[in-house]
Amino acid sequence: xxxxxxxxxxxxxxxxxxxxxxxxxxxxxxxxxxxxxxxxxxxxxxxxxxxxxxxxxxxxxxxxxxxxxxxxxxxxxxxxxxxxxxxxxxxxxxxxxxxxxxxxxxxxxxxxxxxxxxxxxxxxxxxxxxxxxxxxxxxxxxxxxxxxxxxxxxxxxxxxxxxxxxxxxxxxxxxxxxxxxxxxxxxxxxxxxxxxxxxxxxxxxxxxxxxxxxxxxxxxxxxxxxxxxxxxxxxxxxxxxxxxxxxxxxxxxxxxxxxxxxxxxxxxxxxxxxxxxxxxxxxxxxxxxxxxxxxxxxxxxxxxxxxxxxxxxxxxxxxxxxxxxxxxxxxxxxxxxxxxxxxxxxxxxxxxxxxxxxxxxxxxxxxxxxxxxxxxxxxxxxxxxxxxxxxxxxxxxxxxxxxxxxxxxxxxxxxxxxxxxxxxxxxxxxxxxxxxxxxxxxxxxxxxxxxxxxxxxxxxxxxxxxxxxxxxxxxxxx
Numbered sequence: 001x002x003x004x005x006x007x008x009x010x011x012x013x014x015x016x017x018x019x020x021x022x023x024x025x026x027x028x029x030x031x032x033x034x035x036x037x038x039x040x041x042x043x044x045x046x047x048x049x050x051x052x053x054x055x056x057x058x059x060x061x062x063x064x065x066x067x068x069x070x071x072x073x074x075x076x077x078x079x080x081x082x083x084x085x086x087x088x089x090x091x092x093x094x095x096x097x098x099x100x101x102x103x104x105x106x107x108x109x110x111x112x113x114x115x116x117x118x119x120x121x122x123x124x125x126x127x128x129x130x131x132x133x134x135x136x137x138x139x140x141x142x143x144x145x146x147x148x149x150x151x152x153x154x155x156x157x158x159x160x161x162x163x164x165x166x167x168x169x170x171x172x173x174x175x176x177x178x179x180x181x182x183x184x185x186x187x188x189x190x191x192x193x194x195x196x197x198x199x200x201x202x203x204x205x206x207x208x209x210x211x212x213x214x215x216x217x218x219x220x221x222x223x224x225x226x227x228x229x230x231x232x233x234x235x236x237x238x239x240x241x242x243x244x245x246x247x248x249x250x251x252x253x254x255x256x257x258x259x260x261x262x263x264x265x266x267x268x269x270x271x272x273x274x275x276x277x278x279x280x281x282x283x284x285x286x287x288x289x290x291x292x293x294x295x296x297x298x299x300x301x302x303x304x305x306x307x308x309x310x311x312x313x314x315x316x317x318x319x320x321x322x323x324x325x326x327x328x329x330x331x332x333x334x335x336x337x338x339x340x341x342x343x344x345x346x347x348x349x350x351x352x353x354x355x356x357x358x359x360x361x362x363x364x365x366x367x368x369x370x371x372x373x374x375x376x377x378x379x380x381x382x383x384x385x386x387x388x389x390x391x392x393x394x395x396x397x398x399x400x401x402x403x404x405x406x407x408x409x410x411x412x413x414x415x416x417x418x419x420x421x422x423x424x425x426x427x428x429x430x431x432x433x434x435x436x437x438x439x440x441x442x443x444x445x446x447x448x449x450x451x452x453x454x455x456x457x458x459x460x461x462x463x464x465x466x467x468x469x470x471x472x473x474x475x476x477x478x
Contacts, residue, residue, distance in 0.1 A: 001081055001444045006437070007318045009077050013434070018323045021348060021428050022369055025356040030423050033430075036068040041426040049426055050335045053433045074433075081437040083444075083472055085333075087464045091137055097460045098138075098475040099145060110137055113173060124165050130467050131246065132169050135270065138462065139174050142242055142268045142477070151240035151267055157181065157233050158218070159225055159245045159256055164191030166246055167218040168198065178218035179236050181225060188222045195220075225255055230263035240267040247470055250278030251307035257446060260476070261453055269450075269457075269476040276442050277326035279307050309441075312448035320441060327431065328438035331469035335432065339425050346377035349419040350387045354403070361402040370396045377416040384419070385412035443472055450476050 010017070019029040030038065041049060044066065052067060052075070064072075088094040091106040113133050124132070139156065146153045154177060158167040161180035168191075171178040182188045195217035202214035219236075223229075233241055243266050245256045253273045260269045309320045320328075351372070358367060372391040375382075385404070392400045404412070443459055450457040455476050463471035 001441065003315050003318050003441075005077075006081050006441055009074070009081075010320075010324065010434070010438070013074070014324075016431060017327055017434055019427075019431075020323065020326075020369075021424070022352050022355050024352045024424050024427065026352075026359045029427055033427070034068070034070060037071055037430070040066060040068055040071065041423065041430070044426075046339055046422060046425050046429065047336070049429050050339065053429055054332055054335065078434060078437040081440055083436075083440040083459050083461070085436065085461050085465050085471060087461045087471060088134075091141070094134075094138060094460065094462070095141055098141075098458050100458075103144075106141075107137070110134055113169060127468055128165055131463055132166055134462050135166060135244065135246070136169055136173050138270060138473070138475070139170055139176075139242060139244070142270075142475075143174065143176070145477070146240065146267060149267075151265075153242055153267065154239045155179070155233075155237035155241040155265075157229075157236070157241055157243050157266075159229070159243060159259075160248050160252060161187075161191065161218075161220070163187050164194060164218065164220065166244070167191075167220075168195065170244075171216065171218050172214055176242075177236070177238075179233075180218040180220045181229065182220070182222055183224050185222045188220050191218075191220055225252065225259070227255065227258050227262055229259045230266070233259070233263045234265045237265040240265050242266075242268040242270065244269075245271045247272050247274035249275035252278075253446065254307050254311060257311070257449060261450075261455070267478050269474065271446075271474040271476075272462075272470055272472070273443065273446070273474075274329075274470045276308060276328050276439070277322050310445050312445050312452055314448040314452075315441070315445040318441070320438060324434075324438050325442065328435055328442060329470075330432045330435040331465065332432050332435060333466040333469065335429060339429060344420070346379065346382070346416050346420065347375050347387065347391075349421060349424060350375070350377060350384060350416045351391065352424070353384070353419050354388055354391065357403050357407055358396070358399060361399060361406055367396075367399060372396050379417045380415050382416045383412065384414050384416055387416050388412075439472070443474065446474055447476075450474075 015032050016029075019027055019032060023029065033041070044052075056079075088097055090109050092103070095101070095103050095106060110133050112129075113136055143153050156167075156170055156174070156176050156178050158164075158170070158178065158180045161167050161182045164180055164182075164187075167178050167180040170176065180188075180191065182191070199214055199217065233243070241263070243256065243260050243263075245253060248256055248271065253271060256269075256271060260266050306321075308325060310316050310318060355369070358370075372395055373393050375387050375390045377387060384407075388403060388407075389400070392403070447457045447459060455478055457474055457476035460473050460475055461471050462473045465471045
């Protein structure tokens with residue numbers, strides 16, 4: 001991936017990328033598009049636009065001639081920066097993609113480990129089951145890969161373990177000592193409770209289930225993750241350890257990369273990023289009362305000081321700011337479901353339209369993009385005024401009277417469903433076209449950081465993206 005070329009393409013369209021849906025009406029986002037793009041979007045159905053955005057050859061088979069050349073060229077350029085998101089088909093394909101070699105004797109397909117066993121399936125959603133089944137297979141492959149080395153794998157550390165589903169399954173199926181680290185004490189307590197219940201249930205009926213025997217559960221502790229975790233890992237592992245981070249938000253992933261480099265006994269890493277726009281995770285765990293300040297801190301982080309991007313020398317002269325990293329979190333595989341399903345979330349049109357009026361009554365930065373109450377809007381029932389009063393019941397309440405006074409009564413009494421806009425949707429879909437390339441650049445930066453420090457690393461699409469959108473795994477080994 002050529003970083004300078006990426007920067008050139010993104011910089012050209014930065015005004016579009018910086019225009020979020022909440023500001024669509026307030027900032028006249030539609031006018032940011034080129035004339036021929038607006039003409040194309042007005043003529044084409046939203047369904048055809050989605051097909052174009054998601055097509056692999058950047059052409060719409062129905063009528064490619066109607067697509068502006070500049071838009072097609074942009075799509076072709078963005079594809080050059082994207083990692084392949086089509087998930088691995090089977091264990092053999094997984095082995096080939098992360099090792100670059102082939103191997104006989106692997107299972108023909110991924111085992112349905114978590115979904116096949118009622119004892120461990122409790123409270124695990126289908127998405128998590130899919131992720132666990134594939135990660136367990138990957139851990140098994142890493143164990144095989146490292147088996148004949150001087151430092152065979154004997155330990156695994158699950159960082160950001162939540163209530164412990166992944167670490168619990170690995171402990172059961174991979175015959176490996178597991179340490180689970182979680183920053184939220186309530187999650188750790190819930191995980192310990194599930195562990196205890198599993199041990200009791202296993203003692204009663206586990207012997208009647210084939211290939212299922214719970215001998216031990218993970219060691220769990222609550223701690224905010226810093227680079228000092230490397231010392232704990234080296235104390236925990238006998239020979240060497242695998243670090244696993246499943247969907248670690250923002251600069252939490254950056255910290256895990258530092259831990260992996262610093263830990264002498266950490267020989268392999270499996271890392272999935274998430275929520276790339278978030279920074280300073282300590283505000284969640286150490287001072288939760290300051291969570292409200294996180295957005296302001298993140299958005300105002302100056303270029304060159306971000307703890308998310310850039311991390312490597314390759315990308316050090318490229319800027320991917322808060323808004324671009326936020327855009328990278330979109331999931332294009334489910335665009336049809338989001339924009340074309342029957343029960344559309346009407347509140348997003350109302351919230352964006354309300355923002356336009358807020359900008360008219362206040363120029364204060366702190367009054368922009370306020371996080372308001374969620375409101376369920378019913379087709380042809382909920383009026384705009386009803387939406388405003390419910391949305392501003394908590395935050396933004398100080399602006400409520402001013403907003404209601406300036407909006408014409410005819411608009412206040414109109415149904416929220418009347419605010420639905422095909423141009424609004426088309427603009428959002430077009431903006432989503434950039435998401436895979438931006439996400440790929442962020443991931444490539446992390447991979448290059450590892451490579452610059454002499455660590456082998458690859459990017460593998462481990463999950464089905466329509467099930468788990470953040471499906472790209474960084475798999476690294478020393």
